[in-house]
Amino acid sequence: MHGSSSETALIGRDGVASARRRVLAPQVLFPAVAVLIGVALVASPFVATVARSVLAGPEGELALSLHNFVALFKDDRFHRALGVTAITGLAATVLSCFFGLALAWIVARTDTPGRSWFDTLNLVPFFLSPFVGAVSWTYLAAPHAGLLNNIVSRYLSGPSDFFNIFSVGGVIWVLALFYTPYVYLFLIGPMRRMDPALEDAARVHGAGFLLTMRHVTAPLMLPALLSGALVVFVTSAGLFDVPLALASSRGIPTVPTTVYSLVQYPSDYGRAAAIGVLVMAVTVCFALAQRAYLSRRSYATVTGKGYRPRTVQLGRWRYAALALELVYVTAGVILPMIALVFVSLSSLWTGWPTFAYLTLGNFDQVLFYNDLTRRALKNSLIVAVLGATIGVVLATLQSYYLQRGRSRMRTLMDSVLSLPLGIPGIILGLGFLILLIRTPLYTTLWIILIAYVARFLPLATRGISAMLLAIGGELEESARASGASWAQTLRLIILPLIKPALVAAWLMLFVIFIRELGATILLYAQGTETLSVAMVILGEQNFGHVAALAMVQTLMLVVAFMLFRLTRSSILES
Amino acid sequence: MITHDASGRSGASAFVEVTALRKSFDGTMALQGVSFDVALGTTVSLLGPSGCGKTTMLRSIAGLETPNAGRIRIGDTVVFDSEGRVNLSPETRQVGMVFQSYAVWPHMTVAENVGFPLKIRRVAASEIASRVADVLALVGLAGLGGRPATNLSGGQQQRVALARAIVHEPRLVLFDEPLSNLDAKLRDQMRTELKLLQSRLGFTAIYVTHDQAEALALSDNVVVMNHGLIEGMAPPRELFAHPTTPFVANFLGFDNMFEGKVAWVGAAGNGGAKPASGDGAALPIGVTVGKDVTLRCFWRGGAAPSGDEPVILAFRSERVTLGPAGGQNNADTDCFDGSVEACVYVGTYQDYLIQAGPIRVRAVGPGDSTFGQGERVTVSIRPDDCRVFSRKKFPEWRGLGER
Numbered sequence: 007m008h009g010s011s012s013e014t015a016l017i018g019r020d021g022v023a024s025a026r027r028r029v030l031a032p033q034v035l036f037p038a039v040a041v042l043i044g045v046a047l048v049a050s051p052f053v054a055t056v057a058r059s060v061l062a063g064p065e066g067e068l069a070l071s072l073h074n075f076v077a078l079f080k081d082d083r084f085h086r087a088l089g090v091t092a093i094t095g096l097a098a099t100v101l102s103c104f105f106g107l108a109l110a111w112i113v114a115r116t117d118t119p120g121r122s123w124f125d126t127l128n129l130v131p132f133f134l135s136p137f138v139g140a141v142s143w144t145y146l147a148a149p150h151a152g153l154l155n156n157i158v159s160r161y162l163s164g165p166s167d168f169f170n171i172f173s174v175g176g177v178i179w180v181l182a183l184f185y186t187p188y189v190y191l192f193l194i195g196p197m198r199r200m201d202p203a204l205e206d207a208a209r210v211h212g213a214g215f216l217l218t219m220r221h222v223t224a225p226l227m228l229p230a231l232l233s234g235a236l237v238v239f240v241t242s243a244g245l246f247d248v249p250l251a252l253a254s255s256r257g258i259p260t261v262p263t264t265v266y267s268l269v270q271y272p273s274d275y276g277r278a279a280a281i282g283v284l285v286m287a288v289t290v291c292f293a294l295a296q297r298a299y300l301s302r303r304s305y306a307t308v309t310g311k312g313y314r315p316r317t318v319q320l321g322r323w324r325y326a327a328l329a330l331e332l333v334y335v336t337a338g339v340i341l342p343m344i345a346l347v348f349v350s351l352s353s354l355w356t357g358w359p360t361f362a363y364l365t366l367g368n369f370d371q372v373l374f375y376n377d378l379t380r381r382a383l384k385n386s387l388i389v390a391v392l393g394a395t396i397g398v399v400l401a402t403l404q405s406y407y408l409q410r411g412r413s414r415m416r417t418l419m420d421s422v423l424s425l426p427l428g429i430p431g432i433i434l435g436l437g438f439l440i441l442l443i444r445t446p447l448y449t450t451l452w453i454i455l456i457a458y459v460a461r462f463l464p465l466a467t468r469g470i471s472a473m474l475l476a477i478g479g480e481l482e483e484s485a486r487a488s489g490a491s492w493a494q495t496l497r498l499i500i501l502p503l504i505k506p507a508l509v510a511a512w513l514m515l516f517v518i519f520i521r522e523l524g525a526t527i528l529l530y531a532q533g534t535e536t537l538s539v540a541m542v543i544l545g546e547q548n549f550g551h552v553a554a555l556a557m558v559q560t561l562m563l564v565v566a567f568m569l570f571r572l573t574r575s576s577i578l579e580s
Numbered sequence: 581m582i583t584h585d586a587s588g589r590s591g592a593s594a595f596v597e598v599t600a601l602r603k604s605f606d607g608t609m610a611l612q613g614v615s616f617d618v619a620l621g622t623t624v625s626l627l628g629p630s631g632c633g634k635t636t637m638l639r640s641i642a643g644l645e646t647p648n649a650g651r652i653r654i655g656d657t658v659v660f661d662s663e664g665r666v667n668l669s670p671e672t673r674q675v676g677m678v679f680q681s682y683a684v685w686p687h688m689t690v691a692e693n694v695g696f697p698l699k700i701r702r703v704a705a706s707e708i709a710s711r712v713a714d715v716l717a718l719v720g721l722a723g724l725g726g727r728p729a730t731n732l733s734g735g736q737q738q739r740v741a742l743a744r745a746i747v748h749e750p751r752l753v754l755f756d757e758p759l760s761n762l763d764a765k766l767r768d769q770m771r772t773e774l775k776l777l778q779s780r781l782g783f784t785a786i787y788v789t790h791d792q793a794e795a796l797a798l799s800d801n802v803v804v805m806n807h808g809l810i811e812g813m814a815p816p817r818e819l820f821a822h823p824t825t826p827f828v829a830n831f832l833g834f835d836n837m838f839e840g841k842v843a844w845v846g847a848a849g850n851g852g853a854k855p856a857s858g859d860g861a862a863l864p865i866g867v868t869v870g871k872d873v874t875l876r877c878f879w880r881g882g883a884a885p886s887g888d889e890p891v892i893l894a895f896r897s898e899r900v901t902l903g904p905a906g907g908q909n910n911a912d913t914d915c916f917d918g919s920v921e922a923c924v925y926v927g928t929y930q931d932y933l934i935q936a937g938p939i940r941v942r943a944v945g946p947g948d949s950t951f952g953q954g955e956r957v958t959v960s961i962r963p964d965d966c967r968v969f970s971r972k973k974f975p976e977w978r979g980l981g982e983r
Contacts, residue, residue: 031669480683483644486670487677487754488697488744494671498696502687 033492037411040403044423044467047460051437052286058440059279074280084281087259090174094260095243098181102242103235105182105334106189107227108327114197116318118327124335125194126571131338132187133567135521137247137538138556140171140180141545142342144251145349145553147171151357153345172256180248183338185238192234196227215318229300236296237428240289244430246524250542261285262432262524269528275440282433289428297421346560350553368554379555381533382540386520386559389451389536393458394515398508400459401466406500408467409474410482424464431524434461439528449531457525462518466511473507474500506573513570517563595620595784596641596752601650603636603808610636611647612808618752618801623778623785625795628805629831634788637805638754641786642677643670655751671700676745676783677754680761682737684729684744690716691725693740697748715743718777735766742774746783755787759794771797792832796820804828822880826892826969826977834894834967835942840869842889850876867893867968870939873916877966890971899965900943902932902951907958914963920955934959 062073078084112118113125131139146154149167159166170176204226208218246262254263261281268278320327349355353365372379407413408420426434438457439448447453481503485495501508523538530539537559544552594617603611610633618624626634639645641652643659646667652660654675659668676697685693694715695708703711716722719739724732729740738758745753758774759767775798778785789795795802796816804811804819804827811831812824823829830837843866850864862878865885869875875893879885907915918936925947932943934957941959951957969977 478681478683480679480681481685483642483670484677484679484683484741484744485685485696486644487642487673487675489671489674489700489748490696491669491671494700499685503685 031492033406033410037403037407038413040400041407041419041423043400044404044463045419047456047463048422048425050441051434051457051460054441055279055282055286055433055437058275059283062276068276074276075283078277078280078284083259084264087261087264090253090258091243091261094174094177094181094249095239097178098185098242099235099239101178101182102185102189102238103231105186106193106234107231108330109186109334110190110193110197112327112331114194116320116324116327118320118324118331120328120331124331127335127339128190128331129187130335130567131184132191133517133563133570134184134339134342134560135247135523135538135556135563136180136184136245137251137521137523137541138346138560139184139338139342140248140251141541141552141556142345143171143176143180145345145355145357145549146341147176148357153348153357153359154341156357172252174253174258176252177248177258177260180252181242181245183334184248185242186334186338188238188241189231189234192230192237193227196230200226232299233296236292240292240428241430244285244289244428244433244524246430246432246527247538250523250527251545262430265432265436266527269436269439278436279440282436285433286429289430290425293421293425293428343560346553346556349549350557352550355549355553365550368550369557372551372554372558376551378535378543379540379551382535382537382555383558385451385534386537389455389458390516390519393455393519394512396455397459397463397466397515398470398512401463401470401511402501402504402508404463404467405471405474408471410479423467426461427464429461431457431461431522432527435525435528448529449534451534453529454526454534454536457529458519458522461522461525462515465518466515469511469514470504470507473504477503509573510570513566513573517566517570520559520562520566594618595655596624596786597651597653598637598641599651599653601637601640601647601652603633603640603645603647609808611640611650613650614805614808614810616803616810616813618784618786621782621784622800623787623798624801624803625787625789625799626803626805627789627792627795627831628811629790632805633808634790634805635756636808638756638786638788641673641752642675642754643668643673674750675752675754676748676750678738678741678745678756678758680757682734682741682758682761684732684737684740686728686730688729689725690721690727690729690732690740693729694725694743694747696744697750701748711747712743715747719743720773734762735770738762738770742777746777746781749783751784753783753785755785755789757789758787760789760791767794774798804831806831823967826894826974829894829967829969833896833898835897836900837892837894838869838939839971840867840891840893840968842866842885842887842891843868843874845879845884845887864963865968867891867966869893871937873936873939875914875961875966876963877968878963879968882970885970892969892971892974892977894967894969895961895965897931897942897944899961900941901960902934902943902945902949903958903960905956905958907960912962913960915958915960917956917958920951920953920957923951923953 059074060070060072061068062071063069109124109128113121113128118124144152146152147169149155149170149172152169152171155166155169158164158168171179200223205218205222208222213221244262246266249258249260249263250266253260254267265278265281268274268281348359350368351365352359352363353367354360354363356363373383374380404423408416408423413419435457438453438460442448442453442456447456477500482495482499485499486492490498521538522536523542526536526539527542530536535543537555541552541555541559544555596618598617599615601611601614602609612633614633614637616624626637628634636645640647640660641654647660647662649662650660651658651662651664654673657668657673658664658666659673660666685696688696691709691712695712698708698711712725713722716725719742721736721739721743724736729737732740738761741758759770762770771794778798787795787798796819800815801813802816802819803813806827812819812828814822814824819828820832823832823834826837845863845865847864862880863884864876865879866874866876877893885891901913903915905917907917909915916936918934918941920932921935921940922931922933924931928947930945930947930949932945932951934941934943936959943959945951971977
């Protein structure tokens, strides 16, 4: 029945070798290694933080104790910090949900003039640095010195401290402006893809416009809105940049800035680590809640493709919609940019543009003479280019594991790998500081690069993973069946097909790494300052230099943003 | 004619040999020990409902799925053997494959898609160009090589996928429901073209489908699968006429199936009905279905049934003739009366549902037949069109299910 036994035995022996090869086959090995690196990048700062949080006592005689947590709970200032962080996070979430929902609806579903322009403009703050945004708003709304306050006092005869950006309200305002695009991004897709028949059915069966909105449109958008709100709350509450610029100097404590000051001399790593553990616990709880919520809801009704949603004719109300758009774009992009341009071109900033002070000297200084800023430029470019490249390679391999792997651990790994998404940069930075402070990596750019990749890798993995899912397995299996090895399939089929996602992920990581401050502030040393760190250092000395440096950084981000728009439109075309 | 035993193994020397293949996904058995052969230059279809394991079988042969146990040989190469720990990767198995979604690469032109297997094998560019042009002409896409692959209709993409699967002259071509995404008219046309191509090139092929017409039209042997097991394997005509199990009968269009009892055995009660010529082994029996309808039929193979033995009787609705009420049995035909329950006009023919006592018979009448709802009619069926299965042999058969 079968071939002769000797022949079978011969093939059998040959086969043992090939079976061994198969265990270490590249399509299994490389993705698995990338996932292990990802897990190590999540787990090591996590473990280090937890371990350090239960050690207390004077340096050199640390002992196991819960003292750090007890001290924290008794600390009134920490209670205040918690309160401020909760309030700013919540209020910023509510405000950005309002803006994000309204703007997404205006762009996707109404006949408001200039919609396609606003579709791009609404996203600009997403790419700008919130630290630069906060600094620019101090030029606009610092009491007695801000441009807007000067306008109020000169032309409206109001008080010159009408606006006070150095306040809880100021933090909320700037956070809301910068997180609105997150909500917008979460909602614009579902709004565009919604099957208009769902709304038509409500209208046909007797519901008016408002009833339809309330009973059909809003419930369908709710999952996306809540997801967006959750992300905004967790990330805005953990953001270090804005409170540093607007709250610290006025003695308003927040959780991220408290961690920062605890690490400054005289440092208390134990208590900082205790805060880190609490923040991580909260983040994990939020992630679990979101997962549970999303698994209960089905998006099926809004993910159908190829629909053209009905455009609502707003009539006279389109001018109200236009006004709202203009308010957001003015506050989020135009005003801060104007302020930045004025300050960067002034040798002396008095809160009012003065022709006599006009100069290019600030740019001259930061680009050609100031050692700190020139070093920072170089460091930021190195970290951003290298980090984005390493990140995209790791993310591609991880995505392959998550989408194509045969392992039973995939779902678990998906959760583990996306954990850093919600963890504030400064907390992750603290973890790596505790972990690596006694190694030669500390004081090099590598520690910053490792922290960046650990914190933001999941963003790249998500994008690439989604694209890999969309291209389907048969395109790659047909290459294998045609005789291509995995490496050939990767090079000739998979990578060309997911190229738009790779480029988009690279640009996104580049943008984030160029501007990141929270993950850097605890890890930089003399010689490894980045652009944002240099701005913090200079902030105490020279407004003009900070503004010029911020302009240079913003220019880099805008170029990256324009390239990103190009790739995004090419994704949409194909 | 090649004879087969129950495991679906042919007597001829096989080119592809699948032995006792098992595969489970998270505890569900997709393949529960499947064995079959494919002779050189022939086509075998794997036919069955979705979830029967046919696609898993095909993917296992291609190397895209790793079975838990068993052995697969293609030509003189063992490509998978759980005992010998052999598991060749897909690219080393030297096959061609047509995927259900076509899997035409959107970032390449038609010629790049088709030339891919040659490029991987480091064939010279000039030879690739001429062979691609040849094969494109063969599948009816001459001159379209420069087109972007996304710029094609479904039928054209199908042809690109086919050209890509045969351009490197593989020893085995695998088809995974290649026609199921085409509309009915194009599907019929492609089926004929595929048949022509196959007889012209003479490649060995395994063809997965859930469409019985496709399986019958394209293959030398049909393997019917259900729940990860082979239900039957035979050449198309044999399988169509004499299905080996109630499942196969039902899947191949025996849409009347009734529980019954053997009423009598032997020539005495037969009254002159004859089985198909040359079928000397057929034993005439009578089967009572419903309350008092006894139909003659022929028992084939195995020990003669005892009286009162429970059986399943099956026949096709197309083989039923309807006539005015009061028709009588004669030498060739059995008759019973019933009333028209429903009548569906489909143009060239009409579907009838006839209630006869406790049983409900499906029948097909000509398009111009005029029996109305509630009318009494006579149902006629020839003994040679009835198939009978022992209930003892198929105790788990649950009757006509939706498929």
